Amino acid sequence: MKTELVTTLKRQATKLLDELKREKEPVLITEHGKPSAYLIDVESFENLLRRMKLLEGLARGEKAILEDRVVTHEEAQKKMSRWLK
Numbered sequence: 001m002k003t004e005l006v007t008t009l010k011r012q013a014t015k016l017l018d019e020l021k022r023e024k025e026p027v028l029i030t031e032h033g034k035p036s037a038y039l040i041d042v043e044s045f046e047n048l049l050r051r052m053k054l055l056e057g058l059a060r061g062e063k064a065i066l067e068d069r070v071v072t073h074e075e076a077q078k079k080m081s082r083w084l085k
Contacts, residue, residue: 003028006036 002019006029009016016027020041027039040048064070077084 001026001028003030005029006031009039 002025004016004027009029016039020027020039024041024044026044028035029037029039071079
């Protein structure tokens with residue numbers, strides 16, 4: 001992963017954004033020698049959001065199973081029948 005100073009981001013933002021679009025590699029921005037932020041391209045960010053939503057849904061499903069909050073397929077069909085028509 002590429003690392004850049006915050007001052008580089010300020011001075012060469014257009015150049016960094018062009019590289020980011022081409023290379024699709026996140027850039028770690030540092031401030032006073034410490035990590036401050038990550039700069040990633042829009043497509044990668046949107047993919048991360050989709051993956052997070054999917055993982056959150058799976059986690060909710062696993063929690064429901066552990067808490068025994070499940071229904072059979074037939075029960076679910078009954079409950080959802082008004083939306084499935």
